Amino acid sequence: MAISDMTLQHLDMELCSESGAGESQRGSFSDQIYTVDPDLHMLSTLTGVTFQDHTTTVIRKERDTTVVLKTLSGQSHSLSFHVQMEVEELLEASSPTLLKTEGGRRGTVNRLQVSVDKRVAMQTDLQAFITWVEQERAVLCFFRLFSEYSEWWSLRHKVFQHFKDQYSDVVRLSMGVYGEELEFSQVQNPGACFIISWLVTLTSDPWKAIPNITLKVKAKNQMRQLDEKGTLQTCGQVFHDMVKVLGLEQAIHAIIRTATL
Amino acid sequence: MRPEKGGMLEFLQQLDAKATKLTSYHGDDDNPQGHPKKGQVQKQNKEGQPERTSDDDATAEMETLIQNLQEKKKQLKQKLHTGPKQVFGSLDNKKLRRFKVKTEADRPCLRRAADYIKQRKAELLKEAYSFAGISMTRESESCVSVTWGTFYSGQYRESYQAQIQVSHKLKIRQHTLPTFLPLEELISAHLNSDLKRFLWAVGDHLNAFVSRREQLAQAKTSYSDLLQGEVEASAGCDVLKLTLRAEEHHYHTTLTYKDGLSTRPTTVEVEDDDQSTDVEEATPRIQEAFLSKSLPDALTDIATYLNRSL
Numbered sequence: 378m379a380i381s382d383m384t385l386q387h388l389d390m391e392l393c394s395e396s397g398a399g400e401s402q403r404g405s406f407s408d409q410i411y412t413v414d415p416d417l418h419m420l421s422t423l424t425g426v427t428f429q430d431h432t433t434t435v436i437r438k439e440r441d442t443t444v445v446l447k448t449l450s451g452q453s454h455s456l457s458f459h460v461q462m463e464v465e466e467l468l469e470a471s472s473p474t475l476l477k478t479e480g481g482r483r484g485t486v487n488r489l490q491v492s493v494d495k496r497v498a499m500q501t502d503l504q505a506f507i508t509w510v511e512q513e514r515a516v517l518c519f520f521r522l523f524s525e526y527s528e529w530w531s532l533r534h535k536v537f538q539h540f541k542d543q544y545s546d547v548v549r550l551s552m553g554v555y556g557e558e559l560e561f562s563q564v565q566n567p568g569a570c571f572i573i574s575w576l577v578t579l580t581s582d583p584w585k586a587i588p589n590i591t592l593k594v595k596a597k598n599q600m601r602q603l604d605e606k607g608t609l610q611t612c613g614q615v616f617h618d619m620v621k622v623l624g625l626e627q628a629i630h631a632i633i634r635t636a637t638l
Numbered sequence: 639m640r641p642e643k644g645g646m647l648e649f650l651q652q653l654d655a656k657a658t659k660l661t662s663y664h665g666d667d668d669n670p671q672g673h674p675k676k677g678q679v680q681k682q683n684k685e686g687q688p689e690r691t692s693d694d695d696a697t698a699e700m701e702t703l704i705q706n707l708q709e710k711k712k713q714l715k716q717k718l719h720t721g722p723k724q725v726f727g728s729l730d731n732k733k734l735r736r737f738k739v740k741t742e743a744d745r746p747c748l749r750r751a752a753d754y755i756k757q758r759k760a761e762l763l764k765e766a767y768s769f770a771g772i773s774m775t776r777e778s779e780s781c782v783s784v785t786w787g788t789f790y791s792g793q794y795r796e797s798y799q800a801q802i803q804v805s806h807k808l809k810i811r812q813h814t815l816p817t818f819l820p821l822e823e824l825i826s827a828h829l830n831s832d833l834k835r836f837l838w839a840v841g842d843h844l845n846a847f848v849s850r851r852e853q854l855a856q857a858k859t860s861y862s863d864l865l866q867g868e869v870e871a872s873a874g875c876d877v878l879k880l881t882l883r884a885e886e887h888h889y890h891t892t893l894t895y896k897d898g899l900s901t902r903p904t905t906v907e908v909e910d911d912d913q914s915t916d917v918e919e920a921t922p923r924i925q926e927a928f929l930s931k932s933l934p935d936a937l938t939d940i941a942t943y944l945n946r947s948l
Binding site for chain 2: 396407410414416417419420422425426428429430431432433447451457461484485487514515516517518520521524525580582583
């Protein structure tokens with residue numbers, strides 16, 4: 378009998394209510410499973426993928442094969458995914474080269490459907506990647522790359538939010554909390570606006586998630602005319618060099634303090 | 639006896655039927671000695687007590703067996719009453735959400751059932767990782783076994799394992815990884831600084847190897863006419879030497895895949911036997927096909943081009 382997470386959470390609440398376990402101790406049902414089972418916790422930490430549901434439905438059974446519909450859903454670094462695939466499982470056959478899945482069967486993915494978190498679903502290169510994954514039925518490649526992509530995405534969000542919190546009067550997230558840009562300028566006499574742009578692009582063949590962090594300066598013409606030494610033009614290169622030496626976080630601290638003093 | 643299909647209930651019914659049958663022939667609580675079989679006369683010993691025959695011994699043995707089975711039946715019935723199926727029974731998710739713990743007796747039953755379901759769910763979630771290409775189990779306090787799955791063209795392929803010893807420094811204890819994998823490089827670069835990166839890097843190498851191997855196998859099967867003789871391949875399929883045959887022309891081609899992570903060649907060298915113009919024009923086309931497409935697709939293009947031009 379399939380019992381939903383919500384139902385089990387309700388049952389847990391019933392069981393905990395009289396034992397005095399508070400709201401903070403209970404957590405979500407999936408969190409409980411990952412906390413209690415050390416192997417799952419280890420897998421989640423090391424792969425960057427946290428599965429929250431895995432269901433299998435038998436579509437049809439034939440003499441030598443069984444076709445099942447597998448649904449895997451979960452999160453990778455706070456970005457959700459939902460993978461549905463039709464798998465044809467063969468019984469033991471002569472060739473030893475194919476992977477044995479459960480019960481000694483080997484699997485062929487006949488059809489694959491992937492959907493991801495709506496916060497990133499409209500990214501052009503991610504859409505292209507998912508289209509390729511579905512056409513090639515490249516399940517492993519999806520999890521591999523999505524883990525990498527979501528790690529960068531999550532890191533960018535945390536870093537930008539950190540600087541927004543720390544320098545709330547001078548830092549703006551003009552594209553929203555999940556956006557690709559962080560802006561800062563002086564509060565008084567904002568002659569120039571500095572923009573840190575952090576793109577995470579996906580390249581194909583082989584598929585890789587590549588971060589690209591740059592600093593741009595938007596300044597009025599008058600300011601540019603006064604910039605005889607060309608400081609505004611070289612800001613980008615200076616920032617690039619600072620990141621190499623100081624690391625990203627310290628480089629952003631330094632440039633914000635310098636530019637907004 | 640093991641539970642047959644139909645579940646615990648059918649098993650108990652069978653157990654009950656067998657116990658009843660044995661009891662009616664060989665005695666029950668009211669008549670522990672049992673009924674003598676029809677036509678059989680009980681013998682007596684010198685003291686006038688019934689003499690123990692081999693039948694009596696068999697009977698006593700049967701009685702012990704019956705008692706044990708009845709005890710087991712009681713225990714199983716008890717478990718069934720408090721197991722997940724009995725606790726949740728035919729309740730659907732909506733009703734379950736309104737379930738209330740009414741008495742103290744409900745609580746442990748419900749706890750056992752919920753724990754059982756959580757355990758099952760944890761097992762299913764662990765199994766999900768094998769579909770994603772990496773799974774792990776803890777062998778002991780100091781040893782973790784990692785399994786990498788490989789995948790190509792919609793099919794799950796073979797898996798590879800390694801045991802990682804967990805002490806003040808991580809070490810690979812035993813493994814089934816192929817020898818051409820740059821394992822020492824990956825260990826020194828990542829194992830003790832970024833385990834996640836190490837695991838994904840090994841997986842990337844393995845999947846790239848499987849892709850090259852399967853492309854070659856597919857090419858050999860589909861293009862045996864175009865390929866002359868055997869294709870020489872390194873153990874990791876990262877250097878391939880093949881000869882393309884078109885009419886009377888032969889193109890000796892060497893494909894090199896750099897790094898072990900490439901699934902398409904990074905360099906293509908072509909030597910032809912003939913110096914004619916047609917052949918010279920063909921060489922860059924052959925190189926471009928191999929550099930930009932998978933091996934089978936490249937051979938499709940090359941075959942089409944060579945058939946048209948020569």
